[in-house]
Amino acid sequence: MNFKEILLKYWGYQQFRELQEDIIRSVYQGKDTLGLLPTGGGKSITFQVPALAKPGLCLVISPLIALMKDQVENLRKRGIKASLIVSGMSFREIMITLDNAANDKEMKFLYVSPERLETSLFRERISSLKVNLIAVDEAHCISQWGYDFRPSYLNIAEIREYLPGIPILALTATATPEVVEDIMQKLKFKEPNVFRKSFERKNLIYKVKQTDTKINDFIESCKKLQGSGVVYVRNRRKTVEFATLLRKNGISADYYHAGLNMDERTKKQEAWKADKIRIIVSTNAFGMGIDKPDVRFVIHMDLPDSLEAYFQEAGRAGRDEKEAVALLLVDASDRLQLVQQLDVSFPSLDVIRKVYHALGNYAQIPIGSGKGHEFIFHLSDFSRVYNFNVLVAYYSLKLLDQAEYISISEDIDNPSRISFVASREDIYNFQLQHPEDDPFIKFLLRTYTGLFTTYAKIDENDIARKLNLPVDKVINWLRKLQKYELIDYIEQKHGTVITYTSNRVDFKDIELSKEVYDFRKKRMQYRIEQVINYAYSQHKCRSQLLLMYFGEKDPYRCGKCDVCKSRNEIDISTYEFDLIAEELKKLITERSLAMDEILSSINYPKEKIAKVIQWLMEHGKIVLTKTAKYHWVKKTNE
Numbered sequence: 311m312n313f314k315e316i317l318l319k320y321w322g323y324q325q326f327r328e329l330q331e332d333i334i335r336s337v338y339q340g341k342d343t344l345g346l347l348p349t350g351g352g353k354s355i356t357f358q359v360p361a362l363a364k365p366g367l368c369l370v371i372s373p374l375i376a377l378m379k380d381q382v383e384n385l386r387k388r389g390i391k392a393s394l395i396v397s398g399m400s401f402r403e404i405m406i407t408l409d410n411a412a413n414d415k416e417m418k419f420l421y422v423s424p425e426r427l428e429t430s431l432f433r434e435r436i437s438s439l440k441v442n443l444i445a446v447d448e449a450h451c452i453s454q455w456g457y458d459f460r461p462s463y464l465n466i467a468e469i470r471e472y473l474p475g476i477p478i479l480a481l482t483a484t485a486t487p488e489v490v491e492d493i494m495q496k497l498k499f500k501e502p503n504v505f506r507k508s509f510e511r512k513n514l515i516y517k518v519k520q521t522d523t524k525i526n527d528f529i530e531s532c533k534k535l536q537g538s539g540v541v542y543v544r545n546r547r548k549t550v551e552f553a554t555l556l557r558k559n560g561i562s563a564d565y566y567h568a569g570l571n572m573d574e575r576t577k578k579q580e581a582w583k584a585d586k587i588r589i590i591v592s593t594n595a596f597g598m599g600i601d602k603p604d605v606r607f608v609i610h611m612d613l614p615d616s617l618e619a620y621f622q623e624a625g626r627a628g629r630d631e632k633e634a635v636a637l638l639l640v641d642a643s644d645r646l647q648l649v650q651q652l653d654v655s656f657p658s659l660d661v662i663r664k665v666y667h668a669l670g671n672y673a674q675i676p677i678g679s680g681k682g683h684e685f686i687f688h689l690s691d692f693s694r695v696y697n698f699n700v701l702v703a704y705y706s707l708k709l710l711d712q713a714e715y716i717s718i719s720e721d722i723d724n725p726s727r728i729s730f731v732a733s734r735e736d737i738y739n740f741q742l743q744h745p746e747d748d749p750f751i752k753f754l755l756r757t758y759t760g761l762f763t764t765y766a767k768i769d770e771n772d773i774a775r776k777l778n779l780p781v782d783k784v785i786n787w788l789r790k791l792q793k794y795e796l797i798d799y800i801e802q803k804h805g806t807v808i809t810y811t812s813n814r815v816d817f818k819d820i821e822l823s824k825e826v827y828d829f830r831k832k833r834m835q836y837r838i839e840q841v842i843n844y845a846y847s848q849h850k851c852r853s854q855l856l857l858m859y860f861g862e863k864d865p866y867r868c869g870k871c872d873v874c875k876s877r878n879e880i881d882i883s884t885y886e887f888d889l890i891a892e893e894l895k896k897l898i899t900e901r902s903l904a905m906d907e908i909l910s911s912i913n914y915p916k917e918k919i920a921k922v923i924q925w926l927m928e929h930g931k932i933v934l935t936k937t938a939k940y941h942w943v944k945k946t947n948e
Contacts (some may be wrong), residue, residue, distance in 0.1 A: 313338075316359050320388045327352045329507045334360050337443060337479045342499040344449070344480045344490065346506040349625035353481045354381060357445035360479075361418055362390070366442035367411060369473075370421045373448055373460055375719065378421040385419060394421035395432075397684060397807035398724040400800055402731070403765055404431070410764070412438040424451075424462035425717050425809065427469050429682075436472045444473065446497065449480035450618070453492035454829070456485070457616040457837055461714050467498045483625070484618040487861035509621070509860050513628045515870045516852035518638045518845055527639055528552070528611065529559050532589060535635060537606030538582070541591040542623055544612040552611065553591040562588040568595040571804055572725065594623065603630035610638045613648045613845055616837040617859050620844075640845050648838055655705045656831050659822060665706035666715065667817035668696040673808070680810040687718075687808040707808075712830070713822050715815075719807040726802045727765040728754065728788065734762070737796060750787050751796075753777065765800070848873060848929035849891075876929075880921045890914055890922045894932070895942050902939035 313334055317323050326334075329347065333356040336343045347353050361368030372378050375396050385392040391414065393407050411420045412435065420439070426432055444466075450456040452463035470476070480493050494502055521527045532539065541563075543549055549565035556563035564578050564587045581587045583602050590596060608627040614620040620638075628634025657665075670677070672692055673685050689707075693700045711718045730737065741748045753773075758766035770788070774781040785801075792799040844855050851874050857865035867884050868874055877887060893912045897903065908923070909916050923940065926932040933941055 333505045340477050342478050344504045348509050349483045349622045357479050361443050364442040366440035368419050368443045369441050370445045391417045392419035397719045398803045408435045444478045446480045449493050450482045450485050452496045453489045455488045457618040515635050517872045524639050524641050535607040539589045539607040541609045549591045566592040566596045607635040613644045654701050657706050662706045663817040663820045670814045675814045680814045684809045686805040717809040717811050724803045725767045727800045729765040729798045730761045731798050732796045849931045899942040902941040
C-alpha cells in the first residue's frame with residue numbers, strides 16, 4: 311500500500327514527518343502500537359492514513375469533545391466520511407449515527423468518548439461495525455501515574471473482546487516512562503511496541519523569569535516579542551483582565567475561555583488564526599486541535615499543575631520549526647499558591663459526601679435511581695445555590711468522577727438540530743390540515759438536506775432573519791412541530807455534562823478508597839514539586855529538566871534558555887562546566903571544604919573552577935558557611 315499517495319491525495323503533503331510512517335506501517339501490519347509524538351507532531355495522521363488504506367472504519371476514542379468535532383469537520387472538508395457520538399445527542403441521533411457507521415461502506419471514522427464504550431447500546435451494536443483499527447487518543451489518561459487520569463479509560467480494553475484481532479494504536483504527546491509501561495499493560499498489548507520521538511524542541515527557547523513586577527514584565531514581553539502569541543492564565547476572570555490590560559497598552563489582544571458560546575469562541579479563534587488579533591489570552595481550554603504553525607511565543611502567567619500540561623501548552627509555539635519562545639513568569643507568591651492548591655484539590659470525605667448529596671438534589675434524582683441520567687451542569691450556579699466554594703465543589707466532583715459515581719464531560723456547545731420523524735405522507739396530511747404551518751415546513755425542507763435520514767444543524771436566529779420573524783416565533787414553531795411528532799427538535803445545549811454512572815445512593819454510603827485517595831494526592835504532590843523545581847531552578851538547562859522528566863537519558867544542554875545564557879557568559883564550554891559541576895557536587899555534598907582544598911582536589915584549571923563555583927553560588931547551588939567553607943545545597947528531590 312502506498313501510504314504517501316493517501317497523504318498527498320487528502321492532505322497535500324509529499325512526505326511524512328519523523329516516525330509517522332513507521333507508526334502507520336506497524337498498525338497496518340496489525341500490531342498494537344504506542345506512538346509518543348510531541349504536541350504538533352501530527353498524531354492524527356498516524357491513524358487516519360492506515361484506516362483509509364483498509365476496508366472498514368476506524369474507531370477513535372478521545373475524551374476531548376472539541377477536538378473530536380474539529381477532526382470530524384476537517385475530515386469531511388477533505389471528502390472523507392466521518393461521524394461522532396458525544397454527550398448531548400438524543401437516543402435517535404445516536405441510533406442513526408450507529409446505523410450509518412454499520413451500513414455505509416464509505417464511512418471511515420467514528421469518534422466516541424471512552425464513557426460511550428461502556429453503554430449497553432454501544433456494546434450491542436459494536437460487532438456490527440466493520441472496525442479496522444482502534445485509535446486511543448490522549449492515551450496517558452489510562453494511567454493512574456499520569457497527570458489526567460480518567461477511570462473510563464480503564465475499560466477500553468474490554469471492547470477488544472468484541473473486536474478480536476483488531477489492533478490498537480495508542481497516542482499521546484506526554485508520557486513519563488512509568489506511564490508508557492502502564493498504557494501498554496492497561497490496553498492489553500500483545501507485546502511492547504513503542505515508537506518514541508524525542509521531546510526535544512530545538513527551535514523552542516524555554517525561559518523562566520522570576521520577578522517582583524510580573525505585570526510590567528508581562529506587558530514589556532508582549533511588546534518585545536514579535537508575531538502571534540498565546541497567554542495562559544488560571545481562570546476565566548483573568549483572561550478578560552489581561553486581554554483588556556494589553557489593549558490599554560496598545561497591543562492587539564482578545565480573550566478566550568470555555569464559558570463563551572460556540573459562535574463567540576469560533577469568531578475569536580478565527581480572528582487570531584487570521585492574524586487579525588495578535589495575542590489570545592486564554593485558560594487551558596484554548597489550543598487543542600488548533601493548527602496555527604506560526605505561533606512565535608507562549609507566555610504562562612501562572613504556574614501550571616504539571617510539567618505534562620506545561621509541555622503541551624508551551625509546545626503550541628513554533629510548530630513551523632522556526633524559532634519561538636516559551637516564557638514562564640513567576641513571583642514569590644506563585645509557589646505558595648500551587649502548594650495550597652494541593653489541599654484544595656483533595657477535600658475531606660465529609661465534604662465530598664455533602665457535594666454528592668447536593669448534586670442529587672440539584673439534578674432531582676431520587677435515591678436508588680438515576681443510572682445513565684445525563685444533564686447539563688453549571689458549576690457556578692450549583693455552588694451558589696448550595697453555598698459551596700467553587701473550587702471545593704469542583705474538586706469534590708472530580709473525585710466522585712474518579713470513584714465512578716458520576717462521569718464529567720468537558721464543556722459542550724451543541725448547536726440546535728432537527729430531523730423529520732414523520733413520513734412524507736403524514737407531513738403532507740399535516741400541511742393540508744394546518745395550512746398556517748405549510749410555509750414554515752416548506753422552508754425547512756427547502757433549506758436543509760437529508761432531514762429524513764439524519765439531523766441538520768440549525769441556527770434559530772439565522773432562520774428568523776431569513777423569514778423576517780422574531781426568534782421566539784421560530785422556536786415556538788419548531789416546538790409545535792415537535793409536539794405534533796413531525797420533527798425531533800433538539801435545542802442548543804451549552805455547559806458541562808454530568809452523567810450518573812450508577813444509581814444515586816444515600817450520601818452516607820459514599821466511600822472513597824483511602825489507598826487510592828492517598829496515592830493520587832502523593833502523585834499530585836510529586837507533580838507540583840517537579841513544576842516548582844523547573845520554575846525556581848537556576849542551575850540546570852530548562853530543556854534538560856523537561857526532557858529528563860520525560861525519561862530521556864543525558865539530553866543536551868540547549869544553550870538558549872535563560873539558564874544556559876547565564877552560563878554562557880562565564881566563557882567555559884558546556885562540557886567543562888558540567889564536568890566541574892559534577893565533581894563539585896561529589897566533593898562537597900556530604901562535607902564542606904575550603905577553596906584551596908577544592909582546587910587541589912579537582913584536576914582542572916583553577917580559574918575555571920573558581921568561575922563555576924561563583925556561578926553556582928549566585929544561583930543558589932553552593933553556599934559559603936560561617937567557617938568560610940563551601941557546601942553543595944542538596945534539595946529533597948535530588
